[in-house]
Each structure stands twice: as structure tokens, then as C-alpha cells.
Amino acid sequence: MEKFLKLLGYLKPYKWYVTANVFTNILAAIFSLFSLAMLIPFLQLLFGTVPLVEVKPEFVLSTKGLTHYLNYSLSTLIREHDKATALLFIIALVLAASLLKNLFTYLSLYYLAPIRVGVLQDMRNLLYRKVVDLPLGYYTEEKKGDIISKMTNDVNEIEISIIRSLEMFFRDPIIIIIHLAGLIYISPQLTLFVLLILPLTGGIIGRVGKNLRKTSFKGQTKMGIILSIIEETIGGLRIIKAFNAESKVIRHFESMNSFYSLLMKKMWRRRDLASPLSEFLGTIVVVLVLWYGGNLIFAGKGNLGPEALIAYIGIFYMIINPAKSFSSAYYNVLKGMASADRIDTILTAENPIKVKAGAIRISSFENEIEYRNVNFRYQDDWVLHNINLKIKKGMTVALVGQSGSGKSTMVDLVPRFWDVTEGEILIDGINIYDYDLTSLRNLMGNVNQDPILFNDTFYNNIAFGVDNATLEDVIAAAKIANAHEFIMATPNGYYTNVGDRGSKLSGGQRQRISIARAILKNPPIMILDEATSALDTESERLVQDAIDNLMKHRTSLVIAHRLSTIKNADLICVLHEGEIVERGRHDELLALNGYYARLHGMQLL
Numbered sequence: 001m002e003k004f005l006k007l008l009g010y011l012k013p014y015k016w017y018v019t020a021n022v023f024t025n026i027l028a029a030i031f032s033l034f035s036l037a038m039l040i041p042f043l044q045l046l047f048g049t050v051p052l053v054e055v056k057p058e059f060v061l062s063t064k065g066l067t068h069y070l071n072y073s074l075s076t077l078i079r080e081h082d083k084a085t086a087l088l089f090i091i092a093l094v095l096a097a098s099l100l101k102n103l104f105t106y107l108s109l110y111y112l113a114p115i116r117v118g119v120l121q122d123m124r125n126l127l128y129r130k131v132v133d134l135p136l137g138y139y140t141e142e143k144k145g146d147i148i149s150k151m152t153n154d155v156n157e158i159e160i161s162i163i164r165s166l167e168m169f170f171r172d173p174i175i176i177i178i179h180l181a182g183l184i185y186i187s188p189q190l191t192l193f194v195l196l197i198l199p200l201t202g203g204i205i206g207r208v209g210k211n212l213r214k215t216s217f218k219g220q221t222k223m224g225i226i227l228s229i230i231e232e233t234i235g236g237l238r239i240i241k242a243f244n245a246e247s248k249v250i251r252h253f254e255s256m257n258s259f260y261s262l263l264m265k266k267m268w269r270r271r272d273l274a275s276p277l278s279e280f281l282g283t284i285v286v287v288l289v290l291w292y293g294g295n296l297i298f299a300g301k302g303n304l305g306p307e308a309l310i311a312y313i314g315i316f317y318m319i320i321n322p323a324k325s326f327s328s329a330y331y332n333v334l335k336g337m338a339s340a341d342r343i344d345t346i347l348t349a350e351n352p353i354k355v356k357a358g359a360i361r362i363s364s365f366e367n368e369i370e371y372r373n374v375n376f377r378y379q380d381d382w383v384l385h386n387i388n389l390k391i392k393k394g395m396t397v398a399l400v401g402q403s404g405s406g407k408s409t410m411v412d413l414v415p416r417f418w419d420v421t422e423g424e425i426l427i428d429g430i431n432i433y434d435y436d437l438t439s440l441r442n443l444m445g446n447v448n449q450d451p452i453l454f455n456d457t458f459y460n461n462i463a464f465g466v467d468n469a470t471l472e473d474v475i476a477a478a479k480i481a482n483a484h485e486f487i488m489a490t491p492n493g494y495y496t497n498v499g500d501r502g503s504k505l506s507g508g509q510r511q512r513i514s515i516a517r518a519i520l521k522n523p524p525i526m527i528l529d530e531a532t533s534a535l536d537t538e539s540e541r542l543v544q545d546a547i548d549n550l551m552k553h554r555t556s557l558v559i560a561h562r563l564s565t566i567k568n569a570d571l572i573c574v575l576h577e578g579e580i581v582e583r584g585r586h587d588e589l590l591a592l593n594g595y596y597a598r599l600h601g602m603q604l605l
Contacts, residue, residue, distance in 0.1 A: 187296070445518035
């Protein structure tokens with residue numbers, strides 16, 4: 001119930017639509033009851049069970065007053081004309097009431113449409129903002145396919161199961177309450193009997209749906225795993241084919257798909273039981289009402305006539321359908337709440353990268369970056385130990401070492417992709433925790449080993465993150481990155497789409513677009529993580545000059561495996577098992593004949 005109330009919190013921006021919907025539903029229910037209540041005077045007129053009213057009653061705006069005035073009007077029509085004319089008058093009233101009922105029913109749905117669409121839009125926006133806001137560490141623990149499943153399948157399930165049930169939640173209780181008031185007016189005794197029976201039938205329905213939410217949660221989780229398998233298969237298709245592992249991955253997928261199908265079969269069978277079960281229970285209740293009401297008439301109790309019992313059954317049937325819909329909605333909500341639980345795992349995930357209140361906005365880099373007694377671990381094992389390093393403005397500092405020595409982690413701490421576990425990192429003498437995160441990251445440009453491009457044009461990929469960049473600015477950056485020529489050779493030049501993750505380009509071309517993007521941002525601090533490793537010899541020569549020019553007046557942190565690319569670095573730090581074991585210039589480190597000299601010798605070989 002708490003989760004459902006939380007979901008109803010999404011309705012707050014649409015409170016006026018909700019109010020209009022509830023109001024029109026009330027009017028629709030009133031006119032529905034009125035059209036059915038016309039059965040009583042019609043049957044009285046048909047059977048002649050009530051004498052004609054001779055004296056005109058005083059008009060009073062109440063149920064009893066309206067009944068007396070209607071009986072007088074019908075009596076007048078019969079006296080002055082005939083029963084057929086009075087019958088036509090009742091039919092006209094029923095038609096008018098039915099027209100108004102259906103008009104207000106449509107208006108209630110008209111006001112419900114923006115609520116349905118708006119709530120889902122807000123939910124998707126909230127999820128996307130959260131996905132963008134969460135730190136990189138969150139995605140090392142979660143499967144991408146499962147996250148995509150939560151943002152698509154689970155949101156769709158909420159739309160199908162809960163949002164579409166809003167109509168029933170707003171409409172059906174109103175219909176039930178108003179028609180129940182009519183039943184109480186006709187026969188309090190018979191209505192009390194009905195109210196004693198209904199909780200029993202409701203309890204049976206509730207018991208059947210008890211495990212539906214748990215089964216649905218398992219099913220949605222398995223669907224997330226299936227999407228993860230599909231995503232991994234598409235991404236690793238080259239390896240699957242190279243190792244002739246097609247049958248292996250197919251068996252794995254079909255096994256998971258079979259388990260998911262069994263869960264869904266169980267869930268749908270339980271869910272589909274709601275409608276026939278509630279209909280059968282409703283029929284039992286109607287039969288009991290007929291039996292009890294007939295006995296009241298036979299005994300002459302409860303002031304209940306035959307025409308009133310027929311009208312009572314007609315109005316009671318108007319309660320059965322909403323009650324049946326309400327039970328179906330209850331099942332749908334139970335199923336949908338499982339999806340709400342899964343979505344909640346994203347929305348409630350805590351972002352450990354906090355921006356402190358009153359954070360300082362930094363607009364320029366003036367002096368130095370300092371690692372002071374920095375230690376870091378992802379979970380249990382330490383990745384960096386006792387890192388102390390000062391990087392003066394304008395310096396090029398290279399980090400080298402074996403894979404897994406902590407180089408990428410060390411540079412990721414500066415833009416706060418991760419936060420240090422112990423120690424501190426300072427820029428211009430101030431801890432980076434004290435800076436506003438957006439302005440801190442604005443100081444830095446990133447070029448990664450695996451160039452990340454978006455399924456968009458060359459122009460938008462290069463201008464990414466730079467507001468109001470002109471085509472001239474983009475072309476200038478591309479020329480520095482030696483990317484202009486191959487861009488212009490494409491059909492639409494800078495407005496050609498690069499494909500999914502730049503799939504239409506070679507590795508070297510993707511890297512040059514990535515470098516052009518960093519050049520256009522023009523930051524004072526550059527972070528280059530193996531920026532030339534994906535390039536062939538010719539591309540490396542083309543790009544290395546551009547990188548050298550790019551780093552001339554900037555502070556650069558460079559991760560390199562090819563030691564030939566960092567010979568001219570101002571400082572080279574050698575990392576081994578998370579510690580800086582050597583530091584100095586290229587010639588100095590070679591003279592030490594230590595870790596760096598061994599790495600250099602291995603590359604020469």
C-alpha cells in the first residue's frame with residue numbers, strides 16, 4: 001500500500017485534472033442511478049400498485065420530495081391524457097439521463113488522458129535523470145540489460161497494470177458509493193444483508209491474488225536477465241562465432257526463456273481467474289439478494305414492493321460490474337507493484353558523489369593539482385596506496401605501468417568519477433570536494449582508450465558538451481585532430497550519421513572524432529587515457545602531432561602503454577600494484593634500470 005500511495009504521488013501535478021475527473025464521474029454515477037430509479041415509477045404505473053396523486057405536493061430538493069413531485073406529474077399526465085403518454089414521459093427522462101450519464105463518462109475519460117500520459121512521461125524523465133546522475137560505480141554492479149528492462153518493460157507494465165486502472169480507481173468507487181446510497185434508500189434491511197455478504201466474496205478474491213505480486217516480480221527480473229543476455233550476445237557476436245559457441249549461447253538463452261515462460265504462465269492463470277471468479281461470486285450474491293428480498297416481500301417486511309425489488313436488482317447489477325472491474329484492477333495493481341518495486345531500486349539508489357552545500361564554483365586552473373596521501377579501494381581490495389604527487393600548471397605527466405596497476409583509477413579520481421577512500425586531491429590548494437562538481441568537470445577534457453561516440457552526426461558528436469558551437473568551431477577542431485578530410489569525404493559531411501557507437505568509422509577515425517571533441521571544449525586540464533592506442537601507424541602520426549599541439553599550453557595527465565609517445569613528458573610516474581614506484585623524466589628512469597627500464601626494454605623487443 002505504501003508503494004501504491006507513492007505512485008499516487010505522481011498525480012500531484014495533475015490535481016486539477018483529477019478533480020475534474022472525479023467531479024464528472026460523480027455526475028455520471030448520479031445520472032446512471034436516476035435512469036435506473038425511473039424503473040420504479042414505470043413499474044408502478046404498469047402494475048397500478050400506487051394510487052394517483054391528486055394534490056400537488058410542495059417542491060422540495062430531496063429524494064423523497066422529487067419522488068412525490070414525479071408521481072404527481074405522472075398522475076396529471078394519466079388523468080389529462082393516458083398511461084401511454086406518461087410512459088413516453090418516463091422514457092424521455094430515461095433517455096435524457098442516459099445521454100447525460102454517457103456525456104459525463106466521456107468527459108471523465110477526457111480529463112483522465114493527460115493524467116495517464118503525464119504520469120508515465122514524468123516517471124520516464126525521473127528514471128532517465130537518475131540513470132544519468134548515478135556514478136559509474138553503480139553500473140559496475142548492475143547489468144545493463146536489467147536497467148534497460150526496468151526503464152522499458154517495467155514502466156510499460158506500470159502503464160498497463162496501474163495507470164490504466166486509474167479509471168477504475170477514480171470511477172468505480174464513486175459508482176459503488178452512489179448506487180449503494182440508492183439501495184439503502186430503497187431497502188436498508190436488504191442492503192445490510194448485501195453488505196454482510198460482500199466482504200466474504202472480497203476475501204476470496206484477495207486470497208487468490210496473494211502471490212501474484214511475488215510471481216510478477218520474479219518474472220520481470222528474469223526478463224531483465226534475458227535482455228542482458230541479448231545485449232551481451234549482440235555485443236560479443238564476433239567472439240561467439242569465432243569460438244563456435246552459437247549452440248552454447250542458444251542453450252543458455254532458451255533455458256532462461258523457458259523459466260521466464262513458466263513464471264508468466266503461472267502469473268497469467270492466476271490473474272485471468274479474477275474475472276470469472278468475481279462474476280460467479282456476483283451471481284451468487286444476486287441469487288441470495290433475490291431470495292432474501294423475495295422473503296421480505298412475502299412476509300410484508302421492510303416496506304419493499306415487487307417493483308422496488310426489480311429496481312433494486314437493476315441498481316445492484318450496476319454495482320456488480322464496477323466491483324468486478326475493481327477486483328480486476330486490484331489484480332493488475334498487484335502485478336504492476338512488482339514493476340514499481342524494480343523501478344524503485346533505481347530511484348532509491350544513493351549517489352555517493354555528493355556536492356556539499358555552498359560548494360565553490362571554479363572557473364580557471366591557476367597553480368597545481370596535488371594528490372595528498374591518497375588511498376582508494378572499490379570494495380575490499382585496495383587499488384591505490386599512498387599516492388603523493390604534485391602536477392604544476394602546464395606540466396605533462398605520464399602514468400605508465402602494467403594493466404591493473406591503478407593508472408585509470410588514479411586519473412578518474414580528479415573529475416570525481418570516484419571519490420578517494422582516504423587522503424585528498426587538491427586543485428589550487430582546495431580539496432576537490434569543496435568545488436561545485438559541474439564547474440570542476442568543466443576544467444577537464446577526456447579522451448579515452450575506447451572512443452565513445454553517439455548515434456548522431458559528426459557535428460553533434462564533436463560539439464557534444466559545448467553549447468552554441470558554430471560549424472566553423474567544429475571544423476577548426478576537426479582540422480587540428482586531422483579528422484576534417486575523412487569527414488568531408490562522407491555523403492553529408494559534418495551532418496553524416498556516424499552509426500551506433502561510431503560503427504560506420506574505423507578505430508582511428510573514431511579516436512580522432514573523440515580528440516576533436518576534447519579540442520573544441522578547450523579545457524585547461526586534459527586527461528588522455530591511451531588516446532593513440534587504437535590508431536594505426538599512419539593515424540597515430542597524424543593524431544600525435546595534434547595531441548602535442550593540444551597539450552602545449554595545458555596541464556595534461558596521460559596514460560600510456562606505448563612509451564614512445566611520452567618521451568617528452570615533464571614527469572613520468574611508474575605505477576606498480578597501486579603505488580608510484582618510480583618517477584622522473586624518460587632518460588632519468590632509463591638510467592635507474594628499474595621498472596620503467598624493463599617496460600621499455602620489453603617494448604623494444
